[in-house]
Amino acid sequence: MLKLTFLTSITALMVLGIILELLRRRQLREKYAFLWMSVGLVVLILGFLPRLLDSVAAMLGVASGVSLVLFLGVIFLLLVSIHLSWEVSRLEEETRTLAEEIALIRTEFTRQSGELAERRQVE
Amino acid sequence: MINNKQVLIIMPAWNEAGCIGDTVREIRSELPGADVLVVDDGSADDTAHVAQAAGAAVARLPYNLGVGGAMRLGYRYARSAGYDVAIQIDADGQHDPRYVPKLVDALSEASLVIGARFAGEGSYCVRGLRRWSMAVLAFAISKMAKAKLTDTTSGFRACDRALIDLFAGWYPMEYLGDTVETLIRVARLHYRIQQIPVAMRNRAAGMPSQSLSKSVLYTGRAFFILLLAVVRR
Numbered sequence: 001m002l003k004l005t006f007l008t009s010i011t012a013l014m015v016l017g018i019i020l021e022l023l024r025r026r027q028l029r030e031k032y033a034f035l036w037m038s039v040g041l042v043v044l045i046l047g048f049l050p051r052l053l054d055s056v057a058a059m060l061g062v063a064s065g066v067s068l069v070l071f072l073g074v075i076f077l078l079l080v081s082i083h084l085s086w087e088v089s090r091l092e093e094e095t096r097t098l099a100e101e102i103a104l105i106r107t108e109f110t111r112q113s114g115e116l117a118e119r120r121q122v123e
Numbered sequence: 124m125i126n127n128k129q130v131l132i133i134m135p136a137w138n139e140a141g142c143i144g145d146t147v148r149e150i151r152s153e154l155p156g157a158d159v160l161v162v163d164d165g166s167a168d169d170t171a172h173v174a175q176a177a178g179a180a181v182a183r184l185p186y187n188l189g190v191g192g193a194m195r196l197g198y199r200y201a202r203s204a205g206y207d208v209a210i211q212i213d214a215d216g217q218h219d220p221r222y223v224p225k226l227v228d229a230l231s232e233a234s235l236v237i238g239a240r241f242a243g244e245g246s247y248c249v250r251g252l253r254r255w256s257m258a259v260l261a262f263a264i265s266k267m268a269k270a271k272l273t274d275t276t277s278g279f280r281a282c283d284r285a286l287i288d289l290f291a292g293w294y295p296m297e298y299l300g301d302t303v304e305t306l307i308r309v310a311r312l313h314y315r316i317q318q319i320p321v322a323m324r325n326r327a328a329g330m331p332s333q334s335l336s337k338s339v340l341y342t343g344r345a346f347f348i349l350l351l352a353v354v355r356r
Contacts, residue, residue, distance in 0.1 A: 096188060096296065100196045103162070103182040107200070111180070 004050055012047025016040040039076075125227050128207040130157040132223070133197030134179070135190050136214035140168040146216040147177035153220040160200055161214070162193040170214075190278070191301035195294035202291040209290075210281040218279040222321045226281040233317035234286050235309050237272065238279030240323050252335070256342040260303060263349060268310035272318050276302045279321060286314060299341075299348050307352040 019040045022028040028036065046052060046069060053065035062068045124130070132150055136143050143161065150159055161174035165187035175181045182196055194211060201209040208227055212218045222238055229236040257276065265272045276299065282290065286309065295304045310316060 096192060096195075099184050099186060099188060099192075100199060103184045103196055104200060104203075107180060107182045110175075 005048065008047040008050050009044075010047075012040075012044040015043050124156045125154065125208075125224055128227060128230075129205065130154075130208045130210060130223075130227060131197075131201045131204070131206040132157050132159045132210050132212055132220075133194065133201065134159065134161045134174075134212050134214050135164055135193035135197070136161050136166065136170050136174065137164040137187060137193075138166045138168050138170060139214040140166070140170045140173045142216055143170055143214045144173045144177045146212075146214055147174055147179045149216070150212070150220045151178050154223055157210075157223065158206075160197055162197050164188055164190075164193040189296050189298075189301075191294050191296040194301055195290060195296075198287050198290040198294065201287045206287065207284055208281055209287050211278055213278050217323050219322065219324060222279075222319065223281075225319050226279075229317050229319055230281055230283050232315065233270075234283050234314035235306075235316045236281045237274060237277050237306075237316065237318040238281075238321035239272070239274035239277055239318040240321065252338040253341055256338075256345050260345055260349065264303070264306050264310060267307060268316040270316050270318075272306070272316060274318065275306055278302065297348070299344055303345060303348050304352050307349070311352075 019028070019036045023033050023037075050069075051065055053068050055065075057063070057065045057068040060068065062071070132154070134143075134146070139146075147159055147161065150157070159179040161170070161179045161181050163171040163174070163181055163183040165184050171181045171183045182200060184193065184196065188196075197211070198209060208230060210223060210226060212220065212223075218238065226236045226238060257274075260275045261273050264275050289309070289312070290305070293308075295301055297304075306316065
């Protein structure tokens with residue numbers, strides 16, 4: 001039991017440390033900062049008190065608090081990856097639009113510099 | 124001008140330096156009244172220069188987006204320059220530009236005209252699973268469009284101003300999205316779609332892939348697109 005608490009609390013501290021470091025270096029956008037800070041906090045609490053959810057688990061008919069945490073963790077990760085897919089789709093659409101803009105600007109630029117060169121030749 | 128309409132030929136090209144020059148020159152001699160825009164889809168070779176030297180306007184994308192991505196750029200160009208008709212033609216020269224006036228004529232009765240490969244002219248053929256799934260797609264889309272369409276994956280098509288506007292804002296990038304999905308959306312928005320039989324010429328390089336795994340993949344994607352397009356808003 002003590003060994004388990006040792007393992008989970010060390011892991012929790014490491015996760016929280018990584019999140020804080022990324023925030024400190026401004027590598028993580030603020031909109032994600034709150035989410036991950038909360039996750040870090042929950043992980044920390046559960047890390048030091050892995051039996052905290054045993055009563056809740058019993059109420060829901062789950063054999064142990066640890067299983068409940070595992071279940072919720074999987075659901076949470078699933079939601080996060082769906083969210084990331086959504087973000088990537090949106091970003092791809094944005095970069096696509098930017099690429100089109102660049103191509104249109106290049107075309108316009110080539111056309112205008114061609115006209116300019118012609119006018120110079122006439123003069 | 125072709126039949127009193129400002130016509131833009133949009134030609135998506137990816138690493139086609141070998142044949143794009145001839146294709147552009149042929150179109151310009153066959154159709155002196157039309158403008159040609161080559162969309163260089165992030166080519167690593169000399170496609171853009173060759174096309175420009177042959178007399179086409181060139182829009183060069185900074186990286187490869189695929190046919191659908193190149194086409195949306197073409198339609199945006201057509202919209203901002205105010206063209207009446209936009210026609211998609213392959214860069215490899217398999218589409219005969221002499222059919223273009225026929226396509227433009229047919230636009231008086233429909234918003235989208237497809238140059239169809241199986242509709243009697245020429246000897247284009249595919250076999251097996253791919254043929255079967257193409258037939259099912261053609262059947263389903265014909266029902267939606269209330270018109271007989273036999274070739275839903277043709278990259279030879281013409282559209283009018285209303286659809287240039289639509290396609291400039293929305294054009295799928297995924298494989299088959301640029302052909303099948305656009306047809307479904309256009310049909311569901313109640314625009315008229317028509318087809319004109321065209322003969323294909325042999326491709327300058329390469330043949331459409333015929334391996335079984337590719338055919339299975341093709342079929343799966345085709346039906347996934349059909350399903351998505353039907354449930355999408």
